[in-house]
Amino acid sequence: MVNPRLRGTAAIVGVGHGGIGAAPGRSAFDIMADATHAALADCGLKLSDIDGVFSATMVNSMPAVNVVEYLGLRPKVTEGTNTGGSSFLAHMQWAALALDAGLCEVALITYGSNQKSGAGKFVSTSEIVPFEVPYKPRYPVSAYAMAAARHMHEFGTTREQLAEVAVAARTWANLNPEACARGPLSIEDVLGARMVSDPLTVRDCCLVTDGAGAVIMTKADRARDFPKPPAYLLGVAAENWHRWVSSMPDLTTTSASRSGPRALEMAGVGHDDLDLVMLYDAFTITPIMFLEDLGFCPKGEGGRFVADGRLRHGGGFALNTNGGGLSCVHPGMYGLFLLIEAVRQLRGECGARQLDNPQLALCHGNGGHWSSQVTAILGTAATL
Amino acid sequence: MQIEVTAAGPGAERLWRDALAGGQLTLPFCRACGRAHFFPRVICPHCGSNAIELRPASGRGTVYSTTVVRRKPDEGGDYNVALIDFAEGPRMMSRVDGIAPAAVAIGMAVEAKIVTEADGPLVLFHPAGQRPEVEGK
Numbered sequence: 001m002v003n004p005r006l007r008g009t010a011a012i013v014g015v016g017h018g019g020i021g022a023a024p025g026r027s028a029f030d031i032m033a034d035a036t037h038a039a040l041a042d043c044g045l046k047l048s049d050i051d052g053v054f055s056a057t058m059v060n061s062m063p064a065v066n067v068v069e070y071l072g073l074r075p076k077v078t079e080g081t082n083t084g085g086s087s088f089l090a091h092m093q094w095a096a097l098a099l100d101a102g103l104c105e106v107a108l109i110t111y112g113s114n115q116k117s118g119a120g121k122f123v124s125t126s127e128i129v130p131f132e133v134p135y136k137p138r139y140p141v142s143a144y145a146m147a148a149a150r151h152m153h154e155f156g157t158t159r160e161q162l163a164e165v166a167v168a169a170r171t172w173a174n175l176n177p178e179a180c181a182r183g184p185l186s187i188e189d190v191l192g193a194r195m196v197s198d199p200l201t202v203r204d205c206c207l208v209t210d211g212a213g214a215v216i217m218t219k220a221d222r223a224r225d226f227p228k229p230p231a232y233l234l235g236v237a238a239e240n241w242h243r244w245v246s247s248m249p250d251l252t253t254t255s256a257s258r259s260g261p262r263a264l265e266m267a268g269v270g271h272d273d274l275d276l277v278m279l280y281d282a283f284t285i286t287p288i289m290f291l292e293d294l295g296f297c298p299k300g301e302g303g304r305f306v307a308d309g310r311l312r313h314g315g316g317f318a319l320n321t322n323g324g325g326l327s328c329v330h331p332g333m334y335g336l337f338l339l340i341e342a343v344r345q346l347r348g349e350c351g352a353r354q355l356d357n358p359q360l361a362l363c364h365g366n367g368g369h370w371s372s373q374v375t376a377i378l379g380t381a382a383t384l
Numbered sequence: 385m386q387i388e389v390t391a392a393g394p395g396a397e398r399l400w401r402d403a404l405a406g407g408q409l410t411l412p413f414c415r416a417c418g419r420a421h422f423f424p425r426v427i428c429p430h431c432g433s434n435a436i437e438l439r440p441a442s443g444r445g446t447v448y449s450t451t452v453v454r455r456k457p458d459e460g461g462d463y464n465v466a467l468i469d470f471a472e473g474p475r476m477m478s479r480v481d482g483i484a485p486a487a488v489a490i491g492m493a494v495e496a497k498i499v500t501e502a503d504g505p506l507v508l509f510h511p512a513g514q515r516p517e518v519e520g521k
Binding site: 251 | 397422423448449450451452453454463465466467475476477478479486490491501503506
């Protein structure tokens, strides 16, 4: 039984980006500060109003503490749990609890990475993985490739169906002036791209970009006082079964199958109520499995579910309207960008890609190698 | 020959590696619930008991999933990475050799072998029934 006590108690009142794409000469904390500055301007709060800081990175041992120092803050709550790319959705859960308990009044959730211009390669921890690294899997793609191979074996999913996810993402990115990868992309382009780890080509993989994001949360009872419509947190749930892929119980089922139903139950909404679905698309296989695990289609049907083009702009199923990690932005940990796009859609700020009066969005974050799954439901004031 | 993982001595991973270095592939079993697990731990992830012992592994397994990691020929060329389900139940990451990387298939029966690489002994697999390649050639 889900405890609905947190439903609607907190809201996102400000969002901001920084350093999207490439930020040469700027550090990860520089662009995190850019994003924070933009998020504060978005909601009309001052830096000194922030008394709760939530952050995670893959390169700092105490990232939230670094953020505090850089911004010159003295927060009462500093929270830096790292569950990979899902961290920021989990942070939203802890921020809502902290706000509800009166531990802080204004929560900042922020992330930034200059992995593209700073290092020119994927950032990752130097952690030794004793039972995997000797076999030289290419992290993280090989973990996702083996799940894709297993999904194809068990359910008949095809490489063309995987490619459709990348093609659909591009149709949305082509309407987003902030997206890093725009222009035509066909199924044949994806299939014919350089193979990285079978069956995934480089076009089945997310972008490698710089980028930072920031989200400001307050209690719901003051959220109406800000200049822009708040996005209320209606439901949030997490579940975690393993860290590395060799310990994943079943490569075709993730713990999203548990976090999703609990988040929807807390929000009190069903699949048909959702206007927007934001799924972490690190690789083309990930939205396919999350569509199944979250209950949009039966297990094994994800490939066939996407094959008719419904995920493309105008196709009827609004997925990853910013272009996703596949075509918009992916600075190592992407989860925060799911939330920012959802808030902008719920506000009606999305220009050519704007949905028709959306009220409810589901955001789903993935961390590690299918490891940490966090689902959140955001809604407008009408959904409270 | 069982190797008991005691509460005070070396941990399960160390004992497993020592056995491997001695030419013996083992799997950790829980004496309380009887189930095997991998990677080696000092408490059973199935039931929480700390009555763990390492038992000689059958070495028989099945390919659960597989990928070919693409690499330029001048850097060594493509290679296989696979997840292998042991007959005893647990799964491990490994590599299937003695066969082209792309020919490794889900469901294929494989057998374990211990090979010595630069960093020490390593568990690899080859297709079942295939005579292992002679090491050091």
